Amino acid sequence: MRTLGIDIGSTTSKCVLLENGEHIIGSELLVAGIGTIGAGKIMEVVLKKAQLTLSEIDFVMATGYGRRNFEPANSELSELSCHAKGVLFKNPLVRTIIDIGGQDAKVLRINDKGILENFMMNDKCAAGTGRFLDVMANILQIPINELEKSAELAEKPAKISSTCTVFAESEVISQLASGETVGNVIAGICNSVASRVAGLAKRVGIEEEVFMSGGVAQNGGVRKALEKELKVPIQWSETSQMMGALGAAISAYEQVKKERCI
Amino acid sequence: MRTLGIDIGSTTSKCVLLENGEHIIGSELLVAGIGTIGAGKIMEVVLKKAQLTLSEIDFVMATGYGRRNFEPANSELSELSCHAKGVLFKNPLVRTIIDIGGQDAKVLRINDKGILENFMMNDKCAAGTGRFLDVMANILQIPINELEKSAELAEKPAKISSTCTVFAESEVISQLASGETVGNVIAGICNSVASRVAGLAKRVGIEEEVFMSGGVAQNGGVRKALEKELKVPIQWSETSQMMGALGAAISAYEQVKKERCI
Numbered sequence: 001m002r003t004l005g006i007d008i009g010s011t012t013s014k015c016v017l018l019e020n021g022e023h024i025i026g027s028e029l030l031v032a033g034i035g036t037i038g039a040g041k042i043m044e045v046v047l048k049k050a051q052l053t054l055s056e057i058d059f060v061m062a063t064g065y066g067r068r069n070f071e072p073a074n075s076e077l078s079e080l081s082c083h084a085k086g087v088l089f090k091n092p093l094v095r096t097i098i099d100i101g102g103q104d105a106k107v108l109r110i111n112d113k114g115i116l117e118n119f120m121m122n123d124k125c126a127a128g129t130g131r132f133l134d135v136m137a138n139i140l141q142i143p144i145n146e147l148e149k150s151a152e153l154a155e156k157p158a159k160i161s162s163t164c165t166v167f168a169e170s171e172v173i174s175q176l177a178s179g180e181t182v183g184n185v186i187a188g189i190c191n192s193v194a195s196r197v198a199g200l201a202k203r204v205g206i207e208e209e210v211f212m213s214g215g216v217a218q219n220g221g222v223r224k225a226l227e228k229e230l231k232v233p234i235q236w237s238e239t240s241q242m243m244g245a246l247g248a249a250i251s252a253y254e255q256v257k258k259e260r261c262i
Numbered sequence: 263m264r265t266l267g268i269d270i271g272s273t274t275s276k277c278v279l280l281e282n283g284e285h286i287i288g289s290e291l292l293v294a295g296i297g298t299i300g301a302g303k304i305m306e307v308v309l310k311k312a313q314l315t316l317s318e319i320d321f322v323m324a325t326g327y328g329r330r331n332f333e334p335a336n337s338e339l340s341e342l343s344c345h346a347k348g349v350l351f352k353n354p355l356v357r358t359i360i361d362i363g364g365q366d367a368k369v370l371r372i373n374d375k376g377i378l379e380n381f382m383m384n385d386k387c388a389a390g391t392g393r394f395l396d397v398m399a400n401i402l403q404i405p406i407n408e409l410e411k412s413a414e415l416a417e418k419p420a421k422i423s424s425t426c427t428v429f430a431e432s433e434v435i436s437q438l439a440s441g442e443t444v445g446n447v448i449a450g451i452c453n454s455v456a457s458r459v460a461g462l463a464k465r466v467g468i469e470e471e472v473f474m475s476g477g478v479a480q481n482g483g484v485r486k487a488l489e490k491e492l493k494v495p496i497q498w499s500e501t502s503q504m505m506g507a508l509g510a511a512i513s514a515y516e517q518v519k520k521e522r523c524i
């Protein structure tokens with residue numbers, strides 16, 4: 001049986017193709033999110049690479065912000081459930097998921113069945129989200145994926161006292177103007193995101209093991225700052241952005257099993 | 263007796279020269295705030311215009327963010343007290359002051375003696391402050407003091423759903439791209455500031471008469487939107503940015519009277 005999970009986020013679309021609910025036989029990510037043709041395109045790519053057509057897929061499950069408007073989907077499921085399912089597939093011992101995306105941050109605490117026990121989210125304020133990093137990378141004229149490398153060069157992270165992205169932007173500009181090193185400033189930026197999200201995580205209540213997902217999980221600077229703040233090791237994976245799509249594909253599999261009484 | 267009040271804000275310095283605690287014989291505003299030589303300069307200008315020297319001033323009272331580092335001041339006083347005093351001097355019936363500055367917003371409820379009864383402030387988030395307007399004026403490439411005129415051309419204010427300055431910025435850009443008129447967008451921007459500050463004001467509790475001060479009081483778009491939101495008339499004055507400095511000059515007068523047992 002082949003199922004397909006598609007996660008249509010605010011800035012990216014992700015797709016995972018699963019065989020028998022166990023083997024990932026295709027997965028892709030495209031920087032083109034909700035309101036674009038990204039989702040359709042990425043499904044095409046995954047199918048083409050696997051030399052399959054849509055008619056050979058048993059069930060397509062959509063998730064993410066854009067899940068309701070994706071024509072080819074057989075059904076849709078909230079990103080929270082999909083996320084939890086995807087992460088538990090990778091490591092069944094995970095109990096806390098910290099997800100920092102392009103414009104929001106979520107912390108989920110789940111039990112061993114993947115059921116949500118507590119949850120908090122910030123999608124109102126750009127501070128503590130990927131958007132904060134984008135704004136800063138833009139000031140620094142450094143590609144976002146190079147922030148990590150630069151943060152490692154920090155001798156003493158700059159202290160950014162404003163939480164607000166807009167006020168922090170001015171602070172960073174004046175720190176650079178007064179000769180602070182770019183490395184120190186970037187480390188300060190990573191700390192700022194981490195401390196904001198740590199606040200959210202503490203309110204949810206951290207239980208080990210902890211897994212980080214979402215686009216910002218790729219950023220080692222933020223990850224390490226979060227480990228320090230929360231005093232727990234934080235796992236992640238190169239494919240941590242795919243967790244929602246993976247979870248959707250797993251849910252699709254479970255759905256078909258249920259429908260066919262397997 | 264001559265007293266001088268100086269209000270050193272984040273982006274502007276204001277100075278008022280008062281005779282016998284009653285007559286304003288000089289007042290100036292300079293766009294150069296804390297950390298600049300603005301405060302010293304503006305005092306010089308006021309003294310020069312009045313053909314006086316510092317030695318002919320009985321007392322200099324400083325207020326505002328930068329009040330602690332102003333050498334020539336005899337004393338310093340919190341901006342809240344000064345603000346309330348300045349406004350009551352203009353109109354003794356005022357009970358609520360809404361002050362939207364360059365990077366903060368405050369709502370004060372005072373009694374007939376100018377004593378603070380309730381107070382709330384936002385200085386953490388750029389939304390609902392002058393900074394929000396600055397960011398938007400910058401996108402629109404419209405000088406900040408022309409926002410009012412443009413807001414008046416609005417037929418149907420655009421709805422900006424994000425409170426956050428950063429997210430609202432993206433919303434405004436995409437509204438403009440999809441053909442929304444600049445007038446409607448600016449009216450939407452004014453509404454956004456007003457609704458944020460109205461939230462603060464409602465928590466403080468509005469009591470009439472209501473006076474608006476701070477740099478943003480100059481902006482009729484925000485003022486009118488606030489009147490609508492709060493369902494009360496809102497007074498203001500061309501010199502509403504001077505209230506803190508005026509209050510400081512009055513406090514200086516009271517201080518001298520006390521010291522000399524007059």
Ligand code: SF4
Nearest residue numbers: 125164165387426427
């Ligand atoms: S604090 Fe700054 S980043 Fe957060 S909502 Fe306010 S304006 Fe946006």
